[in-house]
Amino acid sequence: MRQISFAVALNEALKEEMRRDPVVFVAGEDIGKMGGLFKVTQGLLEEFGAGRVLDTPISEAAIAGLGVGGALVGTRPVIEFQFLDFITIAMDQIINHAAKLRYMTGGMVSVPLVIRAPVCGGIGLGAQHSQSLEAWFVHVPGIKVVMPATPRDAKGLLKSAIRDDNPVLFLEHRRLYAATGEVPSGDHMVPLGTAEVKREGSDVTVVATGRTVSLALAAADRLSEQAIKIEVIDLRTLKPFDMQTISNSVGKTNRVVVVNDGWRTCGYAAEIVASIQSECFYDLDFPVQRVCNKDAPMPAAAALERSLMVSEEQIVAACSAAMSS
Amino acid sequence: MCLIRAFEREIHVLNKDGLVSGTAHLYIGMEAIAVGACAAMADGDFLTSTHRGHGHCIARHLDPARMMAEILGRSDGYCRGKGGSMHITDRSKGVLGADGIVGGGIPIAVGAAYGLRLMNKSSVVFCFFGEGASNQGSFHEALNLAAIQRLSVVFICENNQWALSAPFVATTAGGSVAKRAAAYGIVGEEVDGNDIDAVFAAATRAAGRAREGLGPALIECQSYRWEGHSIFTRQEIRQQEEIDDWKRRDPIERCRRKLIETQMASAEDLALIETEVGAEIARAAEFAKSSPNPDESSALEDIYA
Ligand SMILES: Cc1ncc(C[n+]2csc(CCOP(=O)(O)OP(=O)(O)O)c2C)c(N)n1
Numbered sequence: 001m002r003q004i005s006f007a008v009a010l011n012e013a014l015k016e017e018m019r020r021d022p023v024v025f026v027a028g029e030d031i032g033k034m035g036g037l038f039k040v041t042q043g044l045l046e047e048f049g050a051g052r053v054l055d056t057p058i059s060e061a062a063i064a065g066l067g068v069g070g071a072l073v074g075t076r077p078v079i080e081f082q083f084l085d086f087i088t089i090a091m092d093q094i095i096n097h098a099a100k101l102r103y104m105t106g107g108m109v110s111v112p113l114v115i116r117a118p119v120c121g122g123i124g125l126g127a128q129h130s131q132s133l134e135a136w137f138v139h140v141p142g143i144k145v146v147m148p149a150t151p152r153d154a155k156g157l158l159k160s161a162i163r164d165d166n167p168v169l170f171l172e173h174r175r176l177y178a179a180t181g182e183v184p185s186g187d188h189m190v191p192l193g194t195a196e197v198k199r200e201g202s203d204v205t206v207v208a209t210g211r212t213v214s215l216a217l218a219a220a221d222r223l224s225e226q227a228i229k230i231e232v233i234d235l236r237t238l239k240p241f242d243m244q245t246i247s248n249s250v251g252k253t254n255r256v257v258v259v260n261d262g263w264r265t266c267g268y269a270a271e272i273v274a275s276i277q278s279e280c281f282y283d284l285d286f287p288v289q290r291v292c293n294k295d296a297p298m299p300a301a302a303a304l305e306r307s308l309m310v311s312e313e314q315i316v317a318a319c320s321a322a323m324s325s
Numbered sequence: 326m327c328l329i330r331a332f333e334r335e336i337h338v339l340n341k342d343g344l345v346s347g348t349a350h351l352y353i354g355m356e357a358i359a360v361g362a363c364a365a366m367a368d369g370d371f372l373t374s375t376h377r378g379h380g381h382c383i384a385r386h387l388d389p390a391r392m393m394a395e396i397l398g399r400s401d402g403y404c405r406g407k408g409g410s411m412h413i414t415d416r417s418k419g420v421l422g423a424d425g426i427v428g429g430g431i432p433i434a435v436g437a438a439y440g441l442r443l444m445n446k447s448s449v450v451f452c453f454f455g456e457g458a459s460n461q462g463s464f465h466e467a468l469n470l471a472a473i474q475r476l477s478v479v480f481i482c483e484n485n486q487w488a489l490s491a492p493f494v495a496t497t498a499g500g501s502v503a504k505r506a507a508a509y510g511i512v513g514e515e516v517d518g519n520d521i522d523a524v525f526a527a528a529t530r531a532a533g534r535a536r537e538g539l540g541p542a543l544i545e546c547q548s549y550r551w552e553g554h555s556i557f558t559r560q561e562i563r564q565q566e567e568i569d570d571w572k573r574r575d576p577i578e579r580c581r582r583k584l585i586e587t588q589m590a591s592a593e594d595l596a597l598i599e600t601e602v603g604a605e606i607a608r609a610a611e612f613a614k615s616s617p618n619p620d621e622s623s624a625l626e627d628i629y630a
Contacts, residue, residue, distance in 0.1 A: 029489065029491070030489050030490040030491065033490055033562055034489070034490035034560060034562060037558065055490070055491060055495070055496070056496075057457070057460035057488075057491065057496040057497065058427045058428070058457045058458065058460050058461060058488055058491070058496075059460045059461060059462070060461075061462050062462075085425075085426075086426065089426075089428075089461070089462075089463075123347065124346045124347030124348070124398070124409065125347045125348060125409070125411075125425075126347060126407075126408060126409045126411055126412055126425060127407075127408075127412070127425075128411070128412075128424075128425035128426055128429075129411075129425055294624070294625065295628075296624060296625050296628050297407075297628070299398075299406065299407040299408075299619075299624055300346050300347050300398050300406065300407060300408055300409025300410075300411075300412070301346050301398030301399070301406035301407065301409070301618065301619050302346055302398060303398070303618045303619065303621060304398075304406065304407065304619055304621065304623065304624040305624075307621045307624045308624050308625075
């Protein structure tokens, strides 16, 4: 099968959905003429015109409102924040409006809105351009949260997100954009809410998200040299998440490490750990381990940044600890 | 102005050598705004800056060596390597910080002015921001609050015509930032941002009114950035003709010509300045490059006071 990059896979998903459905439109900063800072919207302006590819002013609150309002009247907006950090300016529209309008209207309206945003930790941009805020959104009823780890899933999940009738936050890790992999051409869909077992193993289950999936797979390779067999689960959708796949795996391995590159305290991993302990308690042979970014804002200096971020070594150490008794 | 330009050129070189930690947004072409406006500042005044903040810091006499160390992510940097280019801060010199969030610093300037008034200080806060930021809600909320409270803020819009890939006219309704002042009942003025005297005069007037308790003003300075948006964003969508046209209106060259014509300085005086600047930048780069990386343990320090 052909290999394309994560960024091209996303671009393909957008183009296919825009061709299929004339009410899909995209809006955001520098997405038109420039094709987006990370090239995800390249070529859209040329193909679909300025009416459906809107270069907005730097006005994040208005961009989000444009999405909510557009969705309310029956279009399917895909809005982009240039960095996830800038979504903070748009929180009212997303949390108080997009997430709640269906419920507050007793099911009368729906908000089919996709919010795309790159997560940029690890490239030296400092504390206001590096945050993994997925836990904030997972906390709020009414929003779905998706975080692909491979080009194949990037395409399939984005297409599903666009067809979903709910607000979907779609998180793209900056360090994955250039990653290449096999991606089916045409209408390849990955349903929201399904995890994937990326590697089978019988000793320890590693549940990972986004960028950390490849770290977990690398850790699994390393541990296989010590005859430790790791099962790696890529959650793919953070909310609603696929508990069934996790519990099936834990039933087999009895040991779990949960990996997420957001902050540890009240982070996304905490929810997975809590769910595992309440639903799989009698299967567990060892306390559930957590590998997360350290609880500090992201520094600019590369050496400091590395020391705070999830690494392959930490995953190896957590798996070894889980195997220690 | 020469120091700012030489500083930014050196950042270019350091970036080519792979030494810059993260990104940097260069101020080349806009030097007259920072220098002209900061010359109107008095002791005890403050400023808030932007992602394109090196010029403001140098105009407030921050040490280029420590700025450069910060940009390289080294331990002798102003923020111990934690901030990088977008967050250089020196409270002791009145620099409340550059800012990575477009429009982030504007309400902070208003808060600073409020706090200073509460402490019976007659200080003025100079608030720098790009024209792109004038489309953020924070700009409008801050102007309204400052106006209604008659706070001592000089809002200085650096209109370099482009916000990343967005041309001013295509994204900014009304075609003027200065005119937005009228909606809030405050003085709005547009000046040639490449004319250091014009910027200085407008900033001096605005600061003077503020010190008399007459409230905020908004100055829109027309200028242009010569370089790409950042050292990170290499793609250039502006027309070369337009860039060249603005380069012919070089603020430094204009100032130099005027100084010589008015016999305020001789060509030799100006050459001496260039030499001194060159030496200072060389010293700064040497200092920054030899500054050690921050110790890993510091990554978990400074989170709480
Ligand atoms: C809230 C927010 N949105 C978007 C960005 C990304 N961004 C950084 S600088 C920039 C353009 C800013 O334009 P302007 O304010 O005119 O300043 P200039 O870069 O032209 O000096 C953009 C879109 C950001 N840093 N913060």
